[in-house]
Amino acid sequence: MTGKAPLVVVGDALLDRDLTGHADRLAPDAPVPVVADCDERVRPGGAALTAYLAARDGRDVTLVTGLDDGPAGRELRRLLEPWLTVVALPMAGQVAEKTRVLAQGRPVVRLDRGTGRVRGATGEARAVLAAADAVLVSDYGRGAADALRAELRRRPPLVWDPHPRGGPPAPGTRLATPARAEAHTFAAALPEDAEATPPPRPDGGPAAPGSELRIAAREASALVRHWRVAAVTVTLGPRGALLSYGEHPLLVPVTAAHHGDPCGAGDRFAATAAGLLADGALVGEAVEGAVTAATAFVGAGGAGALLGTRHTGTVPARGDGPAELIARVRAAGGTVVAAGGCFDLLHAGHVGLLQAARRVGDCLVVCVNSDSSVRRRKGDGRPVNPLADRVRVLRALACVDAVAVFDEDTPERLLAELRPDVWVKGGDYAGADLPEAALLQEWGGQAVLLPYLDGRSSTALMARAAEGAR
Numbered sequence: 277m278t279g280k281a282p283l284v285v286v287g288d289a290l291l292d293r294d295l296t297g298h299a300d301r302l303a304p305d306a307p308v309p310v311v312a313d314c315d316e317r318v319r320p321g322g323a324a325l326t327a328y329l330a331a332r333d334g335r336d337v338t339l340v341t342g343l344d345d346g347p348a349g350r351e352l353r354r355l356l357e358p359w360l361t362v363v364a365l366p367m368a369g370q371v372a373e374k375t376r377v378l379a380q381g382r383p384v385v386r387l388d389r390g391t392g393r394v395r396g397a398t399g400e401a402r403a404v405l406a407a408a409d410a411v412l413v414s415d416y417g418r419g420a421a422d423a424l425r426a427e428l429r430r431r432p433p434l435v436w437d438p439h440p441r442g443g444p445p446a447p448g449t450r451l452a453t454p455a456r457a458e459a460h461t462f463a464a465a466l467p468e469d470a471e472a473t474p475p476p477r478p479d480g481g482p483a484a485p486g487s488e489l490r491i492a493a494r495e496a497s498a499l500v501r502h503w504r505v506a507a508v509t510v511t512l513g514p515r516g517a518l519l520s521y522g523e524h525p526l527l528v529p530v531t532a533a534h535h536g537d538p539c540g541a542g543d544r545f546a547a548t549a550a551g552l553l554a555d556g557a558l559v560g561e562a563v564e565g566a567v568t569a570a571t572a573f574v575g576a577g578g579a580g581a582l583l584g585t586r587h588t589g590t591v592p593a594r595g596d597g598p599a600e601l602i603a604r605v606r607a608a609g610g611t612v613v614a615a616g617g618c619f620d621l622l623h624a625g626h627v628g629l630l631q632a633a634r635r636v637g638d639c640l641v642v643c644v645n646s647d648s649s650v651r652r653r654k655g656d657g658r659p660v661n662p663l664a665d666r667v668r669v670l671r672a673l674a675c676v677d678a679v680a681v682f683d684e685d686t687p688e689r690l691l692a693e694l695r696p697d698v699w700v701k702g703g704d705y706a707g708a709d710l711p712e713a714a715l716l717q718e719w720g721g722q723a724v725l726l727p728y729l730d731g732r733s734s735t736a737l738m739a740r741a742a743e744g745a746r
Contacts, residue, residue, distance in 0.1 A: 281554035282336040284404055286424055286433075287323025287414030288394070289341040291348040291373045292539075294319075294580050299379035311379045319582050320355050321374055323414035325540055326437065328582075330412070330547040331359040332674065335554075338408075340401045341420055342367040342394035358604070363401050365420060367392045372418065378580075381537070394419030402427055410434050410554035412546060413449075417441025435550040436505070437542065438462065447504035451559055453546050453566075454499075456492060459510045463495035466502050489518065489527070496520035509563050511545055511570070513538065519563045528564050530571045540579025545570040598641050598680040598694060610638030614696035616687045618645045619666050620659040625702070627673065632726045633700040634675035642670050643690050646683040653685060688715055699723040 294317045299309035320328045327339035337360040343349045348371040356362055369392030377384045401424060405411065411433040415421040421428065422443060432448030440461045445452045454462060496508045500522040509519045509528075516529040548569040552562035602612050615633045619626055619642070634640040644666060650659040659666065667679050682690040691699065691712060699712050699721060713723035 280333070280335045280551065281410055281556075282338070282408075283327075283330050283550060283554055284338045284340065284408040284411045285323055285327040285330065285414060285550075286340045286405070286411060286420055286428070287326065287437075288416035288418035288420050289324035289339070289343060289352055289371060290321030290416065291352050291371055292319050292321035292325070292579065293317070293373060293375040294378060295375065296378045296381070296580075299384070309379055309384060311377055311384060314377075317580065318351060318355070319579060320352060321540075321579075322372075322416045322543075323420070324352055324356060325579060326412065326414045326543040326547045327360055328356060329540075329544055330551055333547070333551055334672070334674075335551055337361070338363060338404055340404060340424070341365060342371070342392060342418065344370050344392060346370045348373050348390060363398075363404055365398060365401060365423060366395045368395050369393060376539075376580075392418065394423045397423045397427070405431060410550065412550035413437065413445070414543065414546060415439055415442030417443075433550075434553040435546055437546040445503050445505050449503070449505040450507065450553060451549060451562070452499065452503060452505050452508045453511065453542070453549060454508070455511050455542055456513070459492065459495050459499065459508070463498055466498055492518050493520060493525040496525060497522050507559050509549075509566075511542060513541075516567050517545070517563055519560060521559075526560060526563075528560075528567045531568055532571060532575065536574045536576065537578030537580050538574050540582075541570045541574050543579070544573040598678040601639055601641065601678045602694060602696075605639045608638070611636070611698065612639055612641065612694070612696045613637035613698045613700060614641045614643055614691065614694060615700040616643035616645075616682075618650045618654065618659060619670060620650060620654070620661055622666075622669050627675075629700070629702050629726055630673060631675045633698075634677075636698055636700065636724075636726075639677040640675060641678045641680055641694060641696065642676050643680050643682055643687045643694075644670065646681050649683055649685060686711065688712060691715060695719045695721065697721050701725055 295314040297311040297314035299311045301310050302308060303310050319325065323341055324339060327337050331337040339356065339360055340363045343352060343362065343364040344367045352371060353362060370390040371392055372388065372390035375387040405424060405427040408431065411431065413421050413428065413433045413436045415437065416439050425446065428446040432446050434450045435453060436445035436449045437453045438445055438458060440458055492510050496510050496518060497520050499508045500520055507519060507521050509517045511517045514530060516527060519526040519528060545566040549562040549566040552565045557565065605612055613633050613636050615630060630640065630642065645653065647659055647663050663681065670676050670679050680690055680694065692715065699716050701723065716723050
């Protein structure tokens with residue numbers, strides 16, 4: 277158990293595919309770029325991406341969505357079932373697929389196929405909603421939300437992520453999360469007396485500075501009243517999000533500017549906001565957390581950075597121990613990364629190292645010293661935090677897939693059992709300080725150094741704390 281509240285996601289699953297290559301010439305028969313040496317990546321899209329991200333947060337997730345038995349439907353099941361529970365709704369037609377062709381990381385064209393729609397609800401889906409404490413709706417307008425609208429009216433969702441092809445949120449929804457363009461489209465369709473759009477300037481001149489935020493605020497306010505939801509937050513991309521309860525909106529700015537791929541940022545926002553609300557956060561707190569998460573998501577490469585190629589994209593299942601995790605990743609042809617340490621007082625240097633280590637491969641196992649091992653290495657008075665607390669904190673990090681404990685002074689015995697492909701150490705170690713390097717060579721593994729954040733150490737933190745206590 278993670279201590280996080282479970283979440284039910286209702287919506288329309290898509291299969292997203294990226295074909296990424298490089299373009300340095302135009303085709304001889306038409307003025308279009310030739311994208312060569314394409315690498316294919318597939319991932320969940322739409323409501324499936326929202327559910328997948330919530331599950332990646334360590335949450336028990338059930339996705340209620342339309343799925344068929346065609347190639348796209350089968351691929352989605354393969355991607356999702358290690359992470360979450362899928363409750364399939366019957367479909368007419370095939371699951372929709374979106375294919376982006378990118379050159380030098382920039383989209384060139386998008387190809388869509390599959391017009392499948394949900395045909396109706398099932399008893400299983402209704403039972404799941406009846407028992408759910410927290411529901412998120414990701415409505416891409418392909419029938420899942422409409423098929424269950426009566427149930428959603430009886431148990432209003434925490435979050436409704438609307439899209440123009442879908443219907444309005446169920447009355448009583450706690451938070452609706454349209455993007456800026458979506459909010460404008462919804463507001464423009466409201467009755468004239470809804471006062472969603474401010475009147476034009478009498479002189480017909482250009483919009484005054486700040487008018488875009490003012491328009492967004494008016495539209496959000498009108499949507500709160502017309503939809504009869506508790507709050508609407510309009511996501512504004514690099515400007516953050518504007519939260520309205522009907523008046524006096526709150527602007528939540530981003531914490532850092534990123535210029536990465538924004539694909540999937542709205543799904544990351546909705547998944548985070550719903551999870552925080554399910555865990556007891558206030559709406560304002562949930563929106564702040566969602567802005568931070570979506571910003572980091574874009575900075576890390578967006579949805580396109582989530583999974584590897586079709587043949588190596590399988591990810592570890594929830595609840596796997598180290599051995600099961602490694603077996604699953606290896607069976608999918610993935611790369612197993614391990615890192616180790618005491619992690620007594622977890623600090624920014626540790627987190628940066630573990631995040632970088634996770635990006636090296638397809639899973640990260642952290643090997644942590646037992647209490648007696650720390651005591652022998654660091655002396656009496658250490659560890660400050662007992663093993664159970666250190667393990668719990670490590671497991672709470674999104675970049676850590678599993679934790680293994682060793683009681684010896686060094687992790688060689690444990691490494692010989694796990695046989696990772698890559699063993700990571702911080703850059704403050706010299707080559708002579710890596711006795712594990714020779715061990716990894718026995719099975720074809722590699723020990724590597726990663727840059728370490730200077731000036732951070734548990735010992736230094738303890739010294740500063742002691743000095744401040746005097």
